[in-house]
Structures are given as C-alpha cells and as structure tokens.
Amino acid sequence: MKLPKQSENFPEWYNKVVQYADLAENSSVRGCMVIKPYGYAIWENIQSVLDKKIKELGVVNVYFPLLIPESFLKKEAEHVEGFAPEVAVVTYAGGKELEEKYVIRPTSETVMYDTFSRWIKSYRDLPLKVNQWANVMRWEMRPRLFLRTSEFLWQEGHTVHQSLAEAEEMMMQALKMYEDFAKNYLAIYVIAGEKSNLEKFAGADKTTTIEGLMRDGKSLQMGTSHNLGQNFAKSFSIKFLDKNNKEQYPWQTSWGVSTRLIGALIMAHGDDQGLILPPAISPYQVVIVPIYKNEEERKKVMEEINKMIRPSLQDQNIRYFVDDSEKTPGWKFNHWEQKGVPLRIEVGPKDIEREIATVANRLSADKSELKLSELSKIAELLNSFQSDLLVRNQKFVEENTYQAENMDKLKEMIDEGVSGFYKSGFCGSNDCERKIQSFKTTIRVKPFAAGKQKCLVCGKEGQEVYIAKSY
Amino acid sequence: MKLPKQSENFPEWYNKVVQYADLAENSSVRGCMVIKPYGYAIWENIQSVLDKKIKELGVVNVYFPLLIPESFLKKEAEHVEGFAPEVAVVTYAGGKELEEKYVIRPTSETVMYDTFSRWIKSYRDLPLKVNQWANVMRWEMRPRLFLRTSEFLWQEGHTVHQSLAEAEEMMMQALKMYEDFAKNYLAIYVIAGEKSNLEKFAGADKTTTIEGLMRDGKSLQMGTSHNLGQNFAKSFSIKFLDKNNKEQYPWQTSWGVSTRLIGALIMAHGDDQGLILPPAISPYQVVIVPIYKNEEERKKVMEEINKMIRPSLQDQNIRYFVDDSEKTPGWKFNHWEQKGVPLRIEVGPKDIEREIATVANRLSADKSELKLSELSKIAELLNSFQSDLLVRNQKFVEENTYQAENMDKLKEMIDEGVSGFYKSGFCGSNDCERKIQSFKTTIRVKPFAAGKQKCLVCGKEGQEVYIAKSY
Numbered sequence: 001m002k003l004p005k006q007s008e009n010f011p012e013w014y015n016k017v018v019q020y021a022d023l024a025e026n027s028s029v030r031g032c033m034v035i036k037p038y039g040y041a042i043w044e045n046i047q048s049v050l051d052k053k054i055k056e057l058g059v060v061n062v063y064f065p066l067l068i069p070e071s072f073l074k075k076e077a078e079h080v081e082g083f084a085p086e087v088a089v090v091t092y093a094g095g096k097e098l099e100e101k102y103v104i105r106p107t108s109e110t111v112m113y114d115t116f117s118r119w120i121k122s123y124r125d126l127p128l129k130v131n132q133w134a135n136v137m138r139w140e141m142r143p144r145l146f147l148r149t150s151e152f153l154w155q156e157g158h159t160v161h162q163s164l165a166e167a168e169e170m171m172m173q174a175l176k177m178y179e180d181f182a183k184n185y186l187a188i189y190v191i192a193g194e195k196s197n198l199e200k201f202a203g204a205d206k207t208t209t210i211e212g213l214m215r216d217g218k219s220l221q222m223g224t225s226h227n228l229g230q231n232f233a234k235s236f237s238i239k240f241l242d243k244n245n246k247e248q249y250p251w252q253t254s255w256g257v258s259t260r261l262i263g264a265l266i267m268a269h270g271d272d273q274g275l276i277l278p279p280a281i282s283p284y285q286v287v288i289v290p291i292y293k294n295e296e297e298r299k300k301v302m303e304e305i306n307k308m309i310r311p312s313l314q315d316q317n318i319r320y321f322v323d324d325s326e327k328t329p330g331w332k333f334n335h336w337e338q339k340g341v342p343l344r345i346e347v348g349p350k351d352i353e354r355e356i357a358t359v360a361n362r363l364s365a366d367k368s369e370l371k372l373s374e375l376s377k378i379a380e381l382l383n384s385f386q387s388d389l390l391v392r393n394q395k396f397v398e399e400n401t402y403q404a405e406n407m408d409k410l411k412e413m414i415d416e417g418v419s420g421f422y423k424s425g426f427c428g429s430n431d432c433e434r435k436i437q438s439f440k441t442t443i444r445v446k447p448f449a450a451g452k453q454k455c456l457v458c459g460k461e462g463q464e465v466y467i468a469k470s471y
Numbered sequence: 472m473k474l475p476k477q478s479e480n481f482p483e484w485y486n487k488v489v490q491y492a493d494l495a496e497n498s499s500v501r502g503c504m505v506i507k508p509y510g511y512a513i514w515e516n517i518q519s520v521l522d523k524k525i526k527e528l529g530v531v532n533v534y535f536p537l538l539i540p541e542s543f544l545k546k547e548a549e550h551v552e553g554f555a556p557e558v559a560v561v562t563y564a565g566g567k568e569l570e571e572k573y574v575i576r577p578t579s580e581t582v583m584y585d586t587f588s589r590w591i592k593s594y595r596d597l598p599l600k601v602n603q604w605a606n607v608m609r610w611e612m613r614p615r616l617f618l619r620t621s622e623f624l625w626q627e628g629h630t631v632h633q634s635l636a637e638a639e640e641m642m643m644q645a646l647k648m649y650e651d652f653a654k655n656y657l658a659i660y661v662i663a664g665e666k667s668n669l670e671k672f673a674g675a676d677k678t679t680t681i682e683g684l685m686r687d688g689k690s691l692q693m694g695t696s697h698n699l700g701q702n703f704a705k706s707f708s709i710k711f712l713d714k715n716n717k718e719q720y721p722w723q724t725s726w727g728v729s730t731r732l733i734g735a736l737i738m739a740h741g742d743d744q745g746l747i748l749p750p751a752i753s754p755y756q757v758v759i760v761p762i763y764k765n766e767e768e769r770k771k772v773m774e775e776i777n778k779m780i781r782p783s784l785q786d787q788n789i790r791y792f793v794d795d796s797e798k799t800p801g802w803k804f805n806h807w808e809q810k811g812v813p814l815r816i817e818v819g820p821k822d823i824e825r826e827i828a829t830v831a832n833r834l835s836a837d838k839s840e841l842k843l844s845e846l847s848k849i850a851e852l853l854n855s856f857q858s859d860l861l862v863r864n865q866k867f868v869e870e871n872t873y874q875a876e877n878m879d880k881l882k883e884m885i886d887e888g889v890s891g892f893y894k895s896g897f898c899g900s901n902d903c904e905r906k907i908q909s910f911k912t913t914i915r916v917k918p919f920a921a922g923k924q925k926c927l928v929c930g931k932e933g934q935e936v937y938i939a940k941s942y
Contacts, residue, residue, distance in 0.1 A: 025586075027535065027536045027582065027586060028540060028543070028582075028586075029538045029539070029540060029573065029582070032536035032537070032538060033536070034533070034534070034535050035534040035535075037531035037532065037533055037601065040531075040532050040533050041531070041532070043534075044532065060508035060511075061511050061512070061515065062505070062506060062507060062511050063505070063506040063511055063624065064498065064505050065498045065500045065503035065505070065622055066503070066575070066606055066608065066622050067500045067559075067622070068500070069499060069500060072499070084566075085565065085566050086565055086566075087564070087565075088561045088563070088564040088565075088573075089561060089562065089563035089564065090559045090561050090575070091560065091561075091562045091563065092559070092560040092562065093560065093621075094556065094557055094559075094610030094611075094612065095556050095557075095610075102500065102559075104537070104561070111498065111499070111500070114498075115496075115498060115505055130508065134606075135606065137537065139564045139565030139566075140565075141565065150564075151537050151538070153534065
C-alpha cells in the first residue's frame with residue numbers, strides 16, 4: 001500500500017497514513033471515530049505521562065456526569081453562545097420524553113461548577129484542583145479523524161482559587177506542563193503564548209495555547225489553558241468566606257488536551273513513508289525483523305533473537321515487537337515504517353556469524369551495524385532519535401516562519417502559496433483581527449515574551465503575534 | 472459525623488458511608504453521580520490492576536463511539552428487548568433534528584459488531600480480542616450510588632473466534648480473571664458460575680457471573696462474562712472464510728465489570744465504623760497520625776516521621792498519607808477509619824523516646840507497638856490484612872449460606888428474615904424459575920462444580936444453585 005506524496009495532496013496523505021498505520025477509522029455514526037488498537041496505544045502512552053504530571057501539580061482525578069441540563073449551559077452567556085450550536089441533545093430517556101432536556105457535555109465547566117458551588121464554603125476549601133479523563137461531544141459538520149470529530153477523548157482540568165494571581169499561576173503551570181510535554185515527549189516545537197480576543201475560549205478572560213506547525217505549513221492548536229476569571233463563579237454562585245469572613249467570588253481556571261494530539265504527531269513528523277513517532281510515545285520503540293530463507297535459518301535467527309536481543313531490550317525497558325509473521329522482510333520494512341516505529345533491528349544468519357545486527361533509523365533512514373555485544377546502546381539511540389526529532393521540528397518551524405509587516409505583504413505570501421507562521425505586529429483590536437480573519441488566516445498566538453511591533457493592519461503600536469492558516 | 476448502625480438500617484448506613492468517606496454524590500442530573508477524588512482513586516487502582524490482566528489475555532484496548540444508531544440496537548431481537556426501555560435518546564444535534572436517532576450506548580455490542588463485520592474476512596483475522604474503558608448509560612428509575620446509576624464507568628471486552636470451543640474458553644478466562652481479581656484484590660469470596668435462563672444477558676447463549684454476598688445478606692452481581700454464540704454474528708453479518716475456504720459465522724464473547732465494584736467493596740467489608748478497604752486497592756494503605764501537644768512536640772514528631780517512617784514506607788512501595796492537619800487526633804482516627812484505611816500509625820514524643828510507634832489495624836481494631844527499627848514489617852502486616860479480610864469474607868459467606876430443599880423451607884426462611892444464599896436444587900425450567908422469582912428472590916448462580924440436587928419447586932432432577940435476594 002503506497003501513500004500519496006505529502007507535498008502533492010496533504011489531506012489525502014493524512015487520511016491514508018491514518019488508514020495504513022491502522023490508527024483509527026470512521027464509524028457508522030456520523031463524525032464519530034473508532035480508535036483502533038495502534039492509535040489507542042499512542043493515546044494510552046500520552047495519558048500515562050500526562051496523568052503523572054497532572055498529579056504532580058496537586059490535581060486529583062474525578063468523574064462528573066456526561067449529561068448537562070440545558071439550563072446549566074445557558075447560565076454563562078458567552079459560553080452558551082460558543083457551544084449551543086454544536087451540542088447533541090437528549091430528549092427521551094427511559095421510554096419517556098424528558099421534562100428538561102440534557103446536552104452531552106461539549107466541556108464540563110457548567111456541570112462541575114454547579115457542584116463546586118456546594119463544595120466550596122470557605123477559603124479552607126481552596127484551592128480546589130480536579131481533573132477528569134473523559135469523552136466529550138461537539139457536533140462536527142466537516143469531521144476529520146483525530147482533528148475534528150464529533151466525539152473525542154480528552155482530559156479537562158478545573159481549578160478554583162482565592163485570588164486572581166493564584167488562578168493566573170495555575171493557568172501558567174498547566175500551559176507550561178503542556179509545552180514541556182509537547183517538546184519533550186511529542187518532540188513538537190510548539191509556540192506557547194496567549195490567544196487573541198476573538199480566539200479565546202467561550203467564557204474565559206484569558207486563553208493561553210500551544211501551537212504546533214504542521215508539515216503543510218498550517219498551525220494546529222494542541223492544548224489550551226484558560227483563566228476563567230470570576231465569570232463562571234458569578235453565574236453558578238460559587239462563593240467563599242475569606243480569612244476576614246467576607247464573602248468573595250473565587251477565580252477559576254480550566255485546561256485540556258485531547259486525542260487531537262495524535263493528529264499533531266502525524267502531521268508534525270510524518271513523511272512520504274508514513275508516520276514517524278517519537279520514542280517517548282511510540283507503542284513500539286523497536287521492531288525486530290528476522291531475515292531467513294528457510295526453516296533452518298529461521299530457527300537459528302529466532303534463537304538468537306530470543307537469547308540475545310529480547311533480554312537486552314527488556315533490561316533497557318524498551319517497548320519492542322518481534323515481527324515473525326509470514327510476510328516478506330520487504331513488506332515488514334514498509335509496514336513498520338508506515339507505522340512510524342523509530343528503530344528497526346534486522347538480523348539474518350550472516351549477521352549472527354559476524355555477531356552483529358543492522359539497525360535502521362526511521363528518521364534519518366540510515367542503516368548501521370551494531371555489535372550484538374553492544375545492544376545496550378539501543379536506549380541511547382532512542383534518546384538521540386527523540387532529540388533529533390525535536391531539532392528537526394524546530395528547524396522546520398524556524399524555516400517556515402516569515403515576517404509580514406503589513407497586510408499587503410501577508411496577502412502576497414498567501415497568494416504565492418507561502419505557508420507557515422506569518423510573524424506580525426497586532427494592536428489588539430477586534431476590528432483589525434477581523435480583517436486578518438478575512439484572509440482565511442487567524443492570529444494563532446502572541447508569544448509570552450512578545451516584543452513590540454506595529455500592527456500589520458492599522459500601523460498602530462502593537463505586539464508580536466504569529467498568524468497562520470490553521471486546522 | 473456518626474454512622475447509623477449497619478444492622479439497623481443497611482441502606483441508610485450505605486448512603487452515609489458513601490457520603491462520609493467522600494466517595495461520590497448525586498449530581499443535579501437525575502441518576503448520574505459525581506465520583507469524588509477518594510472514590511475515583513479506588514477506581515483507578517481497580518483499572519490499573521485489571522488493565523494489566525486484560526492485556527495478559529492478549530486483549531488490546533480500543534475506543535468505539537458513544538452513540539449508537541437506533542437501527543443497530545434493533546438488529547438483535549433479544550438485545551433490543553433487554554435494553555430499549557432504559558436507553559437515553561439523542562434526537563437533536565448541531566442545531567438540527569436528526570434523521571436517524573442515536574441512543575447513548577447501554578453496552579457496545581451493536582456499534583462494535585457493525586465495525587467487526589468490515590474488519591473480519593478470513594480466519595487469519597481471528598481471534599479478534601478488544602476491550603474498552605468507557606462510560607455507559609442505562610436510565611435508572613431508582614438510582615443508588617455505585618450500584619445502580621444512569622451513567623456508570625466500566626470496561627467491556629469483546630472477542631470473536633473461529634469456534635464455539637474457543638469462545639467458551641475465552642468466556643471462562645475472562646470470568647476466571649474476575650474471580651481471581653475479586654478474591655485476591657477486593658478480598659471478596661465470590662461464587663463463580665452460570666446464570667439461569669431468565670437472568671442471562673440479553674442476546675447471549677450463556678452468561679457466567681461472580682456473585683458476592685453483602686453484609687445484609689443480599690447478593691451482588693459483580694461481573695459477568697457471556698458466550699454470545701453466533702447470535703450477533705448473524706444479526707450483523709460477521710462472516711469469515713475458514714481454512715477450507717468456506718464461509719462461516721464466528722463465535723463471540725463479551726464481558727465486563729463496572730464502578731459497581733466500589734459498591735461491592737463497601738457492602739462486603741464495611742462495618743459500623745465505615746469502610747474497610749483491602750490494601751491491594753486502597754488509595755492509602757497506611758495513614759500516619761502525629762500526636763503532639765505543642766509546637767515543640769510537633770516539630771520533634773514530624774522530624775521523626777520525615778526521617779524514619781516516610782523513607783521506610785517509600786522503600787516498601789506503600790501508599791501512605793501523613794495527616795498533619797489542624798484537627799485533633801481523635802477526629803483523625805475516626806475520619807480515616809470511616810475511609811477504611813487498613814493501617815494507622817500513631818507517633819507521639821514518648822513513642823519516639825521509646826523508639827516505637829503504635830499500629831492500629833482497621834480490621835481487627837487491635838493496637839500494637841512496633842519498634843521503629845522494624846518498620847519494614849509494615850508490608851507484611853498489609854499482606855496479612857489482605858488475606859485476613861478475604862478469610863473473614865469467606866467465613867461470612869459460609870455462615871450465611873442455608874439449605875432450602877423446597878419452596879416451603881425457602882418461604883419459611885424469607886419470612887423469618889434469614890437472609891443470605893439459599894442453596895437449592897433447580898431443574899432449569901423457566902416455570903420453576905418464575906416461581907422462585909415470585910418470592911422476590913432470584914437464582915443468582917449455578918456454581919461451575921455444581922452437584923446434583925432435586926429442584927426445590929418441582930422436585931425433578933436438578934443441579935445445585937444459589938438463590939438470594941439481590942441488588
């Protein structure tokens with residue numbers, strides 16, 4: 001099964017990678033996907049790392065209901081405006097028409113904060129920091145596996161604090177966690193910063209984001225962390241008595257990442273041969289392909305694999321798979337390259353005589369010989385692979401970031417098909433932002449350390465932002 | 472906060488334990504619960520153990536859609552009859568009335584098997600063994616936290632095989648896994664065996680179960696594993712070409728356990744002081760309570776805890792919590808007893824001088840002195856606690872299992888309020904089973920090694936079964 005060239009038809013390339021690498025497929029339910037074992041194993045690895053990091057922030061896991069009374073959603077004005085058009089609504093249950101309709105959670109602020117209003121009485125109950133791993137639903141007209149599906153899996157953290165400063169700190173801690181995770185585990189060199197006014201989360205005072213640049217030059221929002229201010233606290237009557245026995249509204253944050261991260265992995269690293277997975281997240285870090293021409297050779301090679309290679313990889317805590325299926329070596333090479341396994345070890349009878357194995361690197365496409373006595377170097381090779389992948393992605397981002405001093409320059413680049421991040425100045429006004437949107441581009445992020453730069457639309461004082469086409 | 476006596480009002484005792492131990496609470500959504508951090512931590516421990524065991528069976532994790540087209544549910548006649556009355560129905564989505572309604576999955580056979588019919592072509596695609604951790608919804612008229620909630624969390628395993636024998640073996644492997652897990656982790660001495668005809672899963676040829684006896688003498692179905700025969704394969708046109716190139720319908724199984732297991736833990740082990748948790752599953756295995764009268768003593772005691780006790784428990788991989796809050800020791804003792812923590816370590820200034828600590832056992836209520844030089848014995852104490860709890864539960868089951876040779880004897884025991892397992896013979900007929908049901912009791916399980924015994928209703932040849940009131 002040959003993939004289309006990435007450069008010729010990126011969307012079709014993406015669909016085929018998802019299919020050939022056996023990550024997910026469309027179900028008979030419009031917009032909802034089936035996440036297949038290989039795709040789900042990536043998600044499990046993401047979960048396992050992030051769950052630990054979330055707990056290290058002093059956040060505990062909980063589970064809140066899937067269904068939200070329609071009236072809850074309506075309590076926060078901006079929130080309902082943002083989500084009402086895309087909710088799925090339950091009108092019948094248990095054989096009866098419901099008196100009050102329920103929506104399937106598009107996100108859980110409202111159903112959680114209704115409960116928080118009963119949990120929180122005093123400053124002693126704060127901070128409250130919870131997280132849940134859950135499915136959510138936002139009806140999609142143009143679904144795309146992992147990127148935009150009506151149902152997706154995610155984690156959503158929700159915290160409540162005594163002060164704005166504390167909430168702001170929590171929002172930043174969560175975003176920093178996502179940034180570290182994206183760089184050090186997903187090997188994606190994301191740009192971290194603030195969202196503009198029109199791109200904020202519905203109901204938030206401030207939204208921060210990590211944005212990755214995909215290999216077609218479009219930006220992907222990979223995770224967000226919001227300072228909700230006191231907006232929801234006021235709508236849901238969450239109040240606490242402070243140390244001076246005075247009633248106050250607390251300050252809140254929420255933050256999340258989803259199965260969209262798998263889409264990010266595909267589009268940030270993949271090439272014409274298929275997926276390239278970072279070792280830190282790959283279901284298999286190493287695939288071993290025995291090479292033989294007859295049963296006698298097969299026996300000899302498998303014995304060596306079982307005696308020498310398996311134990312060494314196990315000792316190094318490496319996730320590996322021995323592909324001893326009936327297919328040809330060539331088929332297997334292609335198969336595991338499409339699935340993005342970082343390293344492939346090939347062993348044949350002659351290699352055994354020479355006491356070596358061949359190691360093929362999915363990223364560099366290099367093949368090199370490794371002495372069987374030096375198998376303990378595989379862990380190092382994986383570490384190098386992980387950092388090389390990040391370096392490559394950083395280079396890609398740098399090479400595809402352009403200056404756009406004004407709208408003419410931006411239009412010129414768009415017309416010429418130059419795609420990537422367009423670095424510009426922006427004054428912060430909604431009017432100017434709408435003009436940028438009229439080019440089918442959006443302000444993706446204002447980096448945290450943004451310098452001053454004149455607005456590309458109106459020429460007034462502004463700050464540096466990254467503009468791009470996006471998913 | 473004092474609990475009602477278990478013997479006086481078991482349902483009220485149950486509700487208060489769930490509340491005081493901070494496990495879960497009702498939400499504003501009828502029948503749906505909020506699982507709180509302490510309750511969710513138990514579920515995470517259950518998941519972590521079971522997920523490993525499931526993977527050891529060669530089963531891989533996947534994720535299928537939450538929503539099921541109504542037409543799918545109707546394809547298997549018995550299945551729809553069983554589940555249609557309790558589904559929640561989505562009729563609107565994305566601002567429009569849907570052409571085909573969707574039900575929120577009450578279980579995923581139908582939505583999975585529709586996909587399986589496309590995955591499976593040949594015997595080479597078999598066996599197919601998948602599992603998912605998910606939320607499901609069955610509308611409940613009389614909800615009860617953990618035991619019967621409209622939404623609950625579970626795992627559901629689904630497998631497809633070439634032969635009946637293979638499917639039967641898989642069904643038994645899954646049930647055996649549940650039985651081992653119940654006994655060795657939950658410390659619940661379950662009875663494993665087959666369900667009777669009227670208690671089978673809707674759409675199965677055979678249902679196997681593990682049943683636990685709760686402390687009020689009622690039985691709780693804690694997990695089931697089904698042989699689905701070819702019923703769903705035929706309804707969903709799942710076919711494969713066998714080795715002789717002949718088209719065949721495969722044989723299927725499904726099996727699951729849910730957050731109901733937390734209800735089982737509460738009711739199988741709890742007492743008038745609250746929860747008693749098995750160390751293998753308890754969020755904290757040990758709680759440490761420092762005893763002091765002033766800040767100087769506090770400093771001394773905390774230093775000892777940090778220097779001596781924490782490192783030792785960490786070395787033994789023990790999950791512990793140091794309760795250095797402002798509450799009194801008495802309050803803390805009561806609090807952690809209600810939460811069921813197996814061992815409590817108390818340390819005061821005098822203990823430190825004598826180089827000892829006091830260890831209180833939640834199960835035996837014994838307090839004993841332990842030399843600080845012998846802290847490494849805590850792991851052993853936890854092992855003993857785990858096995859003592861199972862022994863206690865086994866004894867309870869044995870002491871509350873009664874013979875009921877005929878319906879008069881059964882009625883007599885029920886009238887006298889003798890509650891527990893009623894061991895009887897049963898011929899297998901639906902007529903006799905309905906008569907047993909008319910006493911508000913049901914046949915819970917026919918043990919796998921059931922001996923012959925005459926039917927308590929009709930007196931004909933039969934096999935040994937356990938009858939009981941149940942949840």
